[in-house]
Amino acid sequence: MATANSRGSYAARERTRLTQQHVAKARRLIAGDALQGRGLDLADTECQGLVLRVTRRSGTWLLKHRAGTVRLGDIEALAVDAARVAADRARLALKEGRDPSVDARVFEAAQARGMSMEDALDAAYPVEVEVQSDEDRLRDGPWQWGDLIDQFLAAKLPTLKPRWSAQFERHLLRAAEGPLRHRLVASLAQRDMLAVRDRVAKARTLSAAADTVEAVKACLSWGKRFHGHLTGLRGHPWWQDELEVEWASTPRDRTPTLEELGRTLALAERHKALGATGKETAPGMLAALWAVVLTGQRAGALTGTLRKTVRPWPERPGWEIWSWTAAEMKGGRPHAVPVPPEALAAIRRHRTDPTSPHLFPSRLPGKSVTPVGMTQWFDRMQGKEKATKGGGRTGRPAGDLFAQHDIRPWTPHDVRRTLAAYLDMERLGGAASAILAHRPPSVKGDPGQERELAQAITLRHYIHSQRLDLKAEGMSAWVAAILAAYEAEAAALHSS
Structure with missing residues (x-):
């Protein structure tokens, strides 16, 4: 078998009646890296235009015709007789003004899967009475x-x-x-x-x-x-x-401290413009961040909260009850959280559009901020650049604010872990479970520990309620701790 000596083109060309012996030799040349230059064309004398192109990496069956070249299949997929059939079918398609490449790929795949010649032909070249409509x-x-x-x-x-x-x-x-x-x-x-x-x-x-x-x-x-x-x-x-991917998610166990949460809130208010354009963070996003930290609710449900689902709590003046439907909640059950007046005041410092149907409106009319938008905001605060449509990168003049101020990276969801840990230390673990909409476990232990064991109270008195009094006790303690941490961190940031 001849070899190619010119590196710039397929200088070596051999015309012969191709057999499986030629295919076997081509495979050995490829496996042994014995070809010089770019490759070798083996033209079949029995089938017009059929060529086996052999390169250092692969062997490919081609049909050469006046207007160009059609790829018929890989050397590993098609035997010589199958390649001749594919060439004949492709030549016929070209005469009829059709693209032969789709049928050729179907035929190649069928042969590679071990289908018989008859079945492969049926799959790739079915007899068509008429062109099918999409509906048909x-x-x-x-x-x-x-x-x-x-x-x-x-x-x-x-x-x-x-x-x-x-x-x-x-x-x-x-x-x-x-x-x-x-x-x-x-x-x-x-x-x-x-x-x-x-x-x-x-x-x-x-x-x-x-x-x-x-x-x-x-x-x-x-x-x-x-x-x-x-x-x-x-x-x-x-x-x-x-069909697999060598990837597995890494379990997250980040628990930001109260100080880190308070410091993040202070930094978010201080550095509203984080990009090269000077565009400021929307008030709705700042209000939503405060709400995430103060309530511990999942960003998905919280950011979409509607004003019509918020109502006063008559038994506790100044408090509000925020609620979500079963469809909005991950656990598939309706949920409500009482929000104390101190939390409401902190959130409402960031004045949002009062005419919006959403509690946390975005800059787009009629839309709310989103969890994705909040994630992108966190990326900006951590100095992460983003690719632009023109192939460039966005600038982050402020750099990584988290690293500069000794804040370990955290996400909105991590607040839930901190809230649960804090209230557990305050012997309000049951209140934390209720606030976070965790399903209560079975009741065991001392029935006198009713304040900590929310499930005991639930079973005795609040089977059909949202346990608002219990949640309020936990919310009061958590909100007070967050606001104290924020005040201390904001003062330290102001003096630095």
């Missing part, structure tokens, strides 16, 4: 990857909470970008989804790739289970054990 394809099959994703999302999203449904949809749609959307579901293989995984990991994060992979696996399993006759998914679900 959805009704009769075969579904494309985009079809399956659309149908799966239509069934799945209504079962998810609004916030997670938007994230789930975004994760899955990443797998349908580009030409892959129009591939037949039956032709999808491991390498297609691994390429999606790697693309998402490179463009975003390994965590995002893991989310996309899990969404893809759920979609394919749903398609096989409920619509196998339309998707063509049969046999062993290869995606269950051939």
Whole structure:
């Protein structure tokens, strides 16, 4: 077999009737790194335009025609006779004005999966009486990857909470970008989804790739289970054990101190403009940060709080009761928290739009601030740069405020851990569980410890209530501690 001597082009070209012996020699050249230059073209004398291109890394079957070149498949996927069939089919498609690449990929994938020649031909080149409309394809099959994703999302999203449904949809749609959307579901293989995984990991994060992979696996399993006759998914679900991401979330155990929480609040008020543009943090975001720290509620439910769900507490003048529906709560149960007047005064120092339906309005009319926006704000306070659309990076003139002021990194969710630990030390652990909407454990121990054991009080007196008096006791102690820490840290920051 000849070898290439010119590094700049495929100088070596051999015309012969190709056999599997040529394929075997090509594989040995690749494995032994025996090719010089860029590679070698082996042209088949039996099939017009069929070429086996051998490079130092791979072997590829091609069809050369007047207008260009069509990739038919990998040397590992197609035998010589299969490559000739693919070339003939591609040549026919070109004469009819059709793109032959999609059918070629289906045929290659079918052969790589070990399907017989007859079955592979049926999968890649079905006899078509007429061009299918989108409606006919959805009704009769075969579904494309985009079809399956659309149908799966239509069934799945209504079962998810609004916030997670938007994230789930975004994760899955990443797998349908580009030409892959129009591939037949039956032709999808491991390498297609691994390429999606790697693309998402490179463009975003390994965590995002893991989310996309899990969404893809759920979609394919749903398609096989409920619509196998339309998707063509049969046999062993290869995606269950051939599609993974080497990533695992790290459990978080950060517990910011009262001083760190108070110092963060003081810094947030002092450094409202954290970017190069001088744009200040919205009052709604500052108010929401105070509310997160003072109530310990999850940012997802808290930031979306509606004014109509806030009402006075007649039995305690100056107090308010903030409430959320079961759909808004992670635990799936309605929840309410009493907020003392001292907390309300601190939150309302940051004057928000009183006409907004949201307690924490954003700058966008009719919208509230979001947990994502709060996370991005924390990133700005920690000096983390962000890529811009033009390929640049945003500036952070203030740098890492957390590091400069000895604050260990924390997130809004970590406040819940601090609140629970503090109230537990104050023998108000039961109140903390009630405030944080934790499900009460079974009652054990001394029944006289009613103040600490919220579940005992719940079972005896408040089975159908929100245990507001118990929560108020814990809220009073926690709010007083936070405000004292804030006052001390704000004074120290002012004097520095």
